[in-house]
Amino acid sequence: MQVNNEQHTLANKTFDEIAVGDSASLTRTLMPEDVKLFAIMTGDFNPSGAAQQYSESGMFREVIAHGMWSGSLISTLLGTQFPGPGTILVDQALHFARPVTIGDIITITVTTKQKFERNKHVLFDCVCINQENLTVVHGTVEVLAPTEKISYLRHTHMPEVRIDDKLERFDRMLAQVKGLEPIPTAVAHPCDHESLRGPVMAFQAGIIEPILVGPESKIRAVAEEFSIDLSGIRIVNAAHSHDSAAMAVSMVRTGDAEALMKGSLHTDELMGEVVSRANGLRTNRRISHVFLMSVPTYHRPLLITDAAINIAPTLEDKVDIIQNAIDLAHVIGIPEPKVAILSAVETVNPKIESTLHAAALCKMADRGQITGGILDGPLAFDNAVSIVAAKTKGIKSAVAGNAEILVVPDLESGNMVAKQLEYLANALTAGIVLGTRVPIVLTSRADTAETRTASCVIAALIAHAKRNAASAAS
Template structure:
């Protein structure tokens, strides 16, 4: 199966057996609460609000949103809010986390804490899912938000993290393009060597539940005809689900370029911890936050 757009993903999440609970850290943010309550109204999530209770109540009143004040978990600082959301996961009172009005570093510090955090031993990476008008289905870009210059082992884990997201969305064998500037292995371009190694790991069964192709350039990834002209034969050409980029700069620029210049819509989350984490920028629109909630709810195990 494949999801053509976010509407397909929303419908899939609405069919889940249970509504997932999201713990919102520092929930005193207007765009965040708009997104959370839109998702709640669409029967996609159940919110658990953590943060400055007075500010949260003010925003709820301003937006005319109903939520039992007694259920708001008041905290005195962003650090405490982050720690409390992690605690809610351990207590099985929430299924995933959303970042509200606090610094990313404050939330991640609580997530990666060795004693009380949510680490699994895996690399924690960012997955952006994009709906692009010029492409017939949803596509992922990873990692444009967490790991700056991943080595081979980190790339393998980033790839596996993204594949797990697609498996959770119902895909059977997502197609992964390991992006490079060229399609041939060149020792002077280390990312091409890594791409070839990842492909062979997949062929040998070390990387499972997906089809990996690389090194492959962006044009061949999207355009099967161009690939055929160049003599590049692969089921991934023109049909990729996941774009694995060589570094954070490439992924960040690619996602933003698709949004700003190609009219793409994006959802993003952090994976590799015990639960998904909605980690959008503080300036993200309500729509991006809403779609990121949908994506994370779909990835909850």
């Protein structure tokens, strides 16, 4: 007798209904999330299963399932299908013949071997085979079979479980600059815990060579209070925050630094020095800001612009804002980024200026005034990031549902989108200013050291791209 594992009603087989030779099967595919969830639930963080880097150097050269993952599926089959609800596991003897690796399709089968009338126990042969018909687990299990009929509706929709390892995403970001030479970076006024720990973390990771510009006594006091090691890090004394900003920008102009990083001072203080026509870091491009975000619920990196510099950008401003973001996308390895120009609606409406801007910008891209990306707009946020939403509204677009750059109408809307993703969706965030002579790490004073370090990664990639371009030109 084969038991259908797709039934919507859970109904058991009582001891009296079970016959020797009856069997049931269950099939599952091992996913990476299964290994992590099993480790979290059991506390078994055996690195052969939980850690990719260890498993690649171990016996099996790849991530394998915990042995009892297969064993738990045997229990699942017994408890939900055959005999079903009311079954109690009494004993088991399992032999693990070969490893189960990510992507393996495992079929578990239990077959009635023997019944014991005196205590209502049933002995089952059990076997788990993979997609190549090779046995991975075999043995026997003994259960106390149910003696009363039980039947109820199966829960067909289980809650979605998502594994979000932010540290893993952070490590992947740091890996992008592995082996690259650290970039000299002037850090303006790092005079609180996170603004000092960020550049020090980036220094220890080999991303930057920070030059701490600010009141030396205050910097050292913060380092001592929070046990931050400043060994090997240069400090340039400055009188106050405004002086720190001026000196840090000056170090970039003289070539002592190839990147600039905001510390604990106000953004206006730093950017005031940056945009100074006499001594600043302007280029022929409009200066703009990009949030680069790794969002666990989205399948692509997201670049959001501009949410920190341009309050109400004009159409002309947005040309540079988009081009800056496209150029950054190229640097981080996106050869032809998909650019969604956001509005509240996805149709052109003369009463909504952002839709007019979107239409004009797309046509400008068609005419070669914006290059290197695929533009579409206006698009509402849902259409930009959800292919389902786009299809529902009949939007046919190479960008909709797969956007990598989100161009927001103004600073307010962009800042809200970025902060919502960071605080509600647990996005890993980096912030960078573009359109200047060098990349500028510009983060909020509330941002963590990890966010600041991630931003240093982006600054380092841009600085190395500039070096390579200069080398190629010469």
